[in-house]
Amino acid sequence: MDWHRLREDFPILHQEVNGHPLIYLDSAASSQKPRCVIDAITRYYERDNANVHRALHALSMRATDAFEAARRTVARFISAVTENEIIFTRGTTESVNLVAYAWCGAHLKPGDVILTTGMEHHSDLVPWQFAARSTGATLKHIPVLDDGSLDQEAFERLLTPQVKLLALVHISNSLGTINPVREMCAKARAVGAISFVDAAQSTGHIPVNVQEIGCDFLAFSGHKICAPTGIGVLYGRMAVLEKMPPWHGGGEMILNVTLDSCTYKAPPARFEAGTPDIAGAIGLASAIDYLEAIGVSHIEQHGLELTSHALEKLGCIEGLRILGPATGPRGSLVSFHCDFAHPHDIVEWANTHGIALRGGHHCTQPLMKRFKVPGSTRASFYLYNTPQEIDQLAEVLDSARKFFS
Amino acid sequence: MDWHRLREDFPILHQEVNGHPLIYLDSAASSQKPRCVIDAITRYYERDNANVHRALHALSMRATDAFEAARRTVARFISAVTENEIIFTRGTTESVNLVAYAWCGAHLKPGDVILTTGMEHHSDLVPWQFAARSTGATLKHIPVLDDGSLDQEAFERLLTPQVKLLALVHISNSLGTINPVREMCAKARAVGAISFVDAAQSTGHIPVNVQEIGCDFLAFSGHKICAPTGIGVLYGRMAVLEKMPPWHGGGEMILNVTLDSCTYKAPPARFEAGTPDIAGAIGLASAIDYLEAIGVSHIEQHGLELTSHALEKLGCIEGLRILGPATGPRGSLVSFHCDFAHPHDIVEWANTHGIALRGGHHCTQPLMKRFKVPGSTRASFYLYNTPQEIDQLAEVLDSARKFFS
Amino acid sequence: MSPEELRDLYQSVILDHSHKPRNHGELPAPCLHAHGDNPSCGDEIDIWVKLDDQNRISDIKFTGQGCAISQASASMMTVKIKGKTTAEAAALREDFRRIVMGDGKPLNEDDLGELTLLEGVQKFPQRVKCAMLGWRALEQAIEGA
Amino acid sequence: MSPEELRDLYQSVILDHSHKPRNHGELPAPCLHAHGDNPSCGDEIDIWVKLDDQNRISDIKFTGQGCAISQASASMMTVKIKGKTTAEAAALREDFRRIVMGDGKPLNEDDLGELTLLEGVQKFPQRVKCAMLGWRALEQAIEGA
Numbered sequence A, B: 001m002d003w004h005r006l007r008e009d010f011p012i013l014h015q016e017v018n019g020h021p022l023i024y025l026d027s028a029a030s031s032q033k034p035r036c037v038i039d040a041i042t043r044y045y046e047r048d049n050a051n052v053h054r055a056l057h058a059l060s061m062r063a064t065d066a067f068e069a070a071r072r073t074v075a076r077f078i079s080a081v082t083e084n085e086i087i088f089t090r091g092t093t094e095s096v097n098l099v100a101y102a103w104c105g106a107h108l109k110p111g112d113v114i115l116t117t118g119m120e121h122h123s124d125l126v127p128w129q130f131a132a133r134s135t136g137a138t139l140k141h142i143p144v145l146d147d148g149s150l151d152q153e154a155f156e157r158l159l160t161p162q163v164k165l166l167a168l169v170h171i172s173n174s175l176g177t178i179n180p181v182r183e184m185c186a187k188a189r190a191v192g193a194i195s196f197v198d199a200a201q202s203t204g205h206i207p208v209n210v211q212e213i214g215c216d217f218l219a220f221s222g223h224k225i226c227a228p229t230g231i232g233v234l235y236g237r238m239a240v241l242e243k244m245p246p247w248h249g250g251g252e253m254i255l256n257v258t259l260d261s262c263t264y265k266a267p268p269a270r271f272e273a274g275t276p277d278i279a280g281a282i283g284l285a286s287a288i289d290y291l292e293a294i295g296v297s298h299i300e301q302h303g304l305e306l307t308s309h310a311l312e313k314l315g316c317i318e319g320l321r322i323l324g325p326a327t328g329p330r331g332s333l334v335s336f337h338c339d340f341a342h343p344h345d346i347v348e349w350a351n352t353h354g355i356a357l358r359g360g361h362h363c364t365q366p367l368m369k370r371f372k373v374p375g376s377t378r379a380s381f382y383l384y385n386t387p388q389e390i391d392q393l394a395e396v397l398d399s400a401r402k403f404f405s
Numbered sequence C, D: 001m002s003p004e005e006l007r008d009l010y011q012s013v014i015l016d017h018s019h020k021p022r023n024h025g026e027l028p029a030p031c032l033h034a035h036g037d038n039p040s041c042g043d044e045i046d047i048w049v050k051l052d053d054q055n056r057i058s059d060i061k062f063t064g065q066g067c068a069i070s071q072a073s074a075s076m077m078t079v080k081i082k083g084k085t086t087a088e089a090a091a092l093r094e095d096f097r098r099i100v101m102g103d104g105k106p107l108n109e110d111d112l113g114e115l116t117l118l119e120g121v122q123k124f125p126q127r128v129k130c131a132m133l134g135w136r137a138l139e140q141a142i143e144g145a
């Protein structure tokens, strides 16, 4: 793989920021888009745009075909059994909310437990708080150890028969920890609980296979894997989806409607009320085709190389402390705390040198409290990043150290 | 206004379908996009793409500025008091659901009444059915008269002090009826009810001013007004929004989060959990700029001309019965029933001649039952349509009559 | 689609069946009954079937509403199927499915007779569901037995 | 942003205040107190104020955490404000807001003194909230009185 040449596919990378070539190290927040994805959107609007379903004229048939083909592409990408297990949403956040409202609302009662972890993104935490509050269920959390891994002993203790749902992040967006989702979902299943995996940071970075993970639900966001904003996915095992009532009501999710009641379609239509983000779904399929042409395991390898390079380079900077696992496989991001400056000052400094970083709590306030930091600075990588960019980052961080100390 | 030249702005229109120049008469389902909107999306992904909020690097600042500028554009477009009254959603359907869950959930109790009409789109009906069921409130419907207007006497009778919410469509997508929303919202306010206006078919077709209408909520979809799929709007009066609890939980809608609870931001952030459709919002602003440059009242005039031309031409076809108001102002669409063929056969026939129509119940099953038709055929118009296209339509419908009779 | 293909789809025989459906109406109980619909377009068919003791379709009637294709196809089916055993009906159904979907050659092309006129549906994939609606309802009625 | 503008933003005086905040700590009750935060970036300031009977700020202290700008600005504010009346403080606040937002000339530029060093914030609009955080908390503490 010629990773340098691949950068040519991303128009946005070829610009200067504050007089320096842009170094984009904020892909964990949102990824950049290759030309083919931008073109897929343009082509759709220039040739095929129409509303989908109930399609009898040429454009609406083409739009429907492309939209449903996108569903098949997603199903293949994450190895779902059928494309009917793929529900299009706006993103991970909406996917979590869908399950928190529709599944929890129908299945939880006081005494039941939703088990989650101390390292969840707010989007995989707040919806469960809401669900617990409205159903009377209790929310419990698997603690995070100092090395950034989950406390597996505590997990075993917490995993009582009262647990009805396990919700956990595949790769932590703040620490880079890769959780053993396969083992944990199996243990959850053994006590009769269903499992929800937040794969926002893993999909498109490492191979994600819902059969292998053995989860009941899995969610990710298109915008983090080279696809447009506004589109995301909820995968649900058909046996679970079939028993789940709808959430949003409206056009296209109903079979028959009278003024006072209605009957619902089968999944996935049941969960897709209203006009979907058609162009977004088509853009997502194009992004998946792009990633698959490169090969997700190649991307994983590249990410591992970048991350270990970053750990080495940043580890040499005095006063810089890296959060999360020190050894072993890791998501392609590095979060750190600098004793010489606040994250926002670091991010500001980096920006002046053309480098895009993110600083703050990364939507994981409880985790920041756990590690007793007000926030962290994060450099996150994707297929278009290079070791040279990380060298630049290390230099700029070292200059920040000198300046702010 | 040179309406013919304006067609040049829409790349999709310049194609052949089944050997005939495309005549797109399905804008009520989804509109086509001008070059400037497609370009705005491309430009965003090529230059400025990044996640919004917590923005400290150059791209994320540019993305945030453009996203928030889009909110101001929408606010100005519908005359909201402040841009904080503008919530971005996926579309009208999600906007209705937001209010049905968040507002109804917090404010309704058994005995209360949600008043809606017999001509609502499923998206402005099913969510209220759900809300009634979960709160114990009762759903009532203002009947539709034979001429396609609402029974105003029945409305007065139904508008008791138990009515807490009036939800009604501004322009019916099946009949073209323009409802007197201003008068009806005022009457609702007089009994202490709040009002929700489904403006999916009116926004971008006729001037829509939330101050003038005097509604508490108003919803529309971007894709119907030349903007991308995946983006829509819920307007809410600030006094009402402030008292409304959140619906979706997740990143960006919270102030402080602990493992077990959280506090919420002020509107609109409270209602926008997770990464929004940033490109969609920017595309929507570009579409609004485009429509405003032409002038919405010019578009309204053009729509009226097309519609009266269509009523005249189609009215001459034997065995074709037009649904909805026979006289007076009307939305820019014509729905009709043909005694010589089923809507799908008509749509098929038209498609073979390059004309895109829609046939079926148009997501208004109760209304179809009311008019005792299994469905109707609909031709809907927007700024890029011409009287010549309607002449073509009339000819093709007449040939269908001859063929199928 | 060319005008010829459209004319193929709506041949006069087909339009004749849709205007004057054969075997239209209901059968009195006891008999088999099923309701079929295409929620995506609103087409509906109700079908009533009487089987004799050799599993032969001794009588069949239908009512419905929808496009010319769905109504004509159901009408043509009833004509063809009357007097056949349920096994023969199932074989016919499969052959009919093949010609409307363009999915392989029918096993007994000759048996199809007039039904081959619906071959034109091949060119209109979105209409396959219409052509199959009556057959789906028939299968349901028999399986429900 | 050029390196010069960045250096302007983080002048040595400012960094000195952020490293060694003046008037750091809490005041014992009775006194006025307010908490201010920027939820979007997590900066926090707690402020304690004692007013004498002429509405003069006789003592002021603060604690907090956040970026160099928010902490230095709060520190510099406490130095400047001690001994001033609440009316004088409000006038200073408005002038300070003008220079950090680049929103018109301050009415009494001379009064600002060292605070003008924060003028560099103008070039970094997203940092205005940081620079104003202490001042917002001060206003809240006094208005809550």
Ligand SMILES: Cc1ncc(COP(=O)(O)O)c(C=O)c1O
Binding pocket: A028, A029, A090, A091, A092, A093, A094, A121, A123, A124, A169, A171, A172, A173, A198, A200, A201, A221, A363, B251, B273, B274, B275, B276
């Ligand atoms: C682990 C994790 N979960 C959930 C989310 C929320 O994703 P989105 O904002 O696309 O809904 C993110 C992205 O920030 C994330 O990193």
Ligand SMILES: Cc1ncc(COP(=O)(O)O)c(C=O)c1O
Binding pocket: A251, A273, A274, A275, A276, B028, B029, B090, B091, B092, B093, B094, B121, B123, B124, B169, B171, B172, B173, B198, B200, B201, B221, B363
């Ligand atoms: C009157 C009306 N309301 C609601 C909707 C639903 O809009 P969307 O599908 O964009 O959510 C439509 C569009 O079909 C409509 O015409």
